[in-house]
Amino acid sequence: MHISVILPAKNEAEGLRRTLPSLRALLPEAEIIVVDDGSIDATASVAAELGAKVLSSPYSMGNGAAIKRGARAASGDILVFMDADGQHDPASIPRLLARLEQGYDMVVGARDWNGQAGVSRGVANVLYNWLASRMTGFHVRDLTSGFRVVRADRFREFLHLLPNGFSYPTTSTMAFFRSAYPVTYESIPVARRVGRSHIRPIRDGIRFLLIIFKIATLYSPLKLFAPAAMAFFLVGLGYYGFTYITMHRFTNMSMLLFSAAVIIFLIGLISEQITSLTYRRDA
Structure with missing residues (x-):
C-alpha cells in the first residue's frame, strides 16, 4: 500500500514547520505533497527544505483547486488529505488507515464541538450534518472536515465535480454516498491553527449557505x-x-x-x- 499525503497550503510556512517533521517521522515511506496555493510567504521553500514535493500556483486558486492538483499528481493508491496549519495531528493517520482497511473507501476525521472554528461555524456544521444525514440515510458526523483518507481511484472519479473553493469535503463526501462507496468516521483531536484563517465570514458564509443546496443536488435533487x-x-x-x-x-x-x-x-x-x-x- 503506497500512501500519498496531500496538504493544500496558503501562507502556511509556520504550520508546515510543525506538521511536516512529525508527518515524515510517522510515514517515512509516504509521498508528501504540499500544494502551494499562491503563497506570498516562505511556504514553498519551507516545504521543499523539509523534503516534501511542492506544487506551486502563480496565484491563489482555492483550497479545492489545490486538492485537485495534489490528487492528480499523487502516485499513491491511498490519499491522505490534511490541513497544513497544524490543526490536524499526523498521529491520527494510522487510525484512519486502519478503518480504511476494514473495507471502506473513505474515512473522515470527525471533529467534536471543541474542534469547530467558532460557534457560528459549529452551528452551521451541525445543520449540514443533519441535512446530509436526512438526505443519505446515513449518520454523517462531520460533513466539512478536511482530514480524510480515501482510495485514490475512487476519489479521482469525482475530480470534475469538486469546486475550487472551500466546499470540496462536502462535495466529495456526498459523491461517495451517491455512488454507494462506503464512508465512515473516526474521531480526531483538533489543535488551534498556526497563523490566520483564510475563511472570510461574509463571503464564505454565503458560500456555505449554498452548500445546503449542493448537499441536496449532489445526492438526490x-x-x-x-x-x-x-x-x-x-x-x-x-x-x-x-x-x-x-x-x-x-x-x-x-x-x-x-x-x-x-x-x-x-x-x-x-x-x-x-x-x-x-x-x-x-x-
Whole structure:
C-alpha cells in the first residue's frame, strides 16, 4: 500500500514547520505533497527544505483547486488529505488507515464541538450534518472536515465535480454516498491553527449557505424539490379553500401557487435525471 499525503497550503510556512517533521517521522515511506496555493510567504521553500514535493500556483486558486492538483499528481493508491496549519495531528493517520482497511473507501476525521472554528461555524456544521444525514440515510458526523483518507481511484472519479473553493469535503463526501462507496468516521483531536484563517465570514458564509443546496443536488435533487413543490401545492390548496369560502371563487394567486408547485416538481425531476448522468463513469 503506497500512501500519498496531500496538504493544500496558503501562507502556511509556520504550520508546515510543525506538521511536516512529525508527518515524515510517522510515514517515512509516504509521498508528501504540499500544494502551494499562491503563497506570498516562505511556504514553498519551507516545504521543499523539509523534503516534501511542492506544487506551486502563480496565484491563489482555492483550497479545492489545490486538492485537485495534489490528487492528480499523487502516485499513491491511498490519499491522505490534511490541513497544513497544524490543526490536524499526523498521529491520527494510522487510525484512519486502519478503518480504511476494514473495507471502506473513505474515512473522515470527525471533529467534536471543541474542534469547530467558532460557534457560528459549529452551528452551521451541525445543520449540514443533519441535512446530509436526512438526505443519505446515513449518520454523517462531520460533513466539512478536511482530514480524510480515501482510495485514490475512487476519489479521482469525482475530480470534475469538486469546486475550487472551500466546499470540496462536502462535495466529495456526498459523491461517495451517491455512488454507494462506503464512508465512515473516526474521531480526531483538533489543535488551534498556526497563523490566520483564510475563511472570510461574509463571503464564505454565503458560500456555505449554498452548500445546503449542493448537499441536496449532489445526492438526490428530488428530495429537495418534491417537498418544496408539495408545500406550494398545500399553500395553494389552503388559499383556494379560504377564497372559495369567503368569496366563492378561484383566484389568480391560487393558480400561481399551483403552477409553481408543478414547475418546481418538474425542475426536480429533470435535476434528478441530470444528477444520474453526472455519476455515470463515462459521463
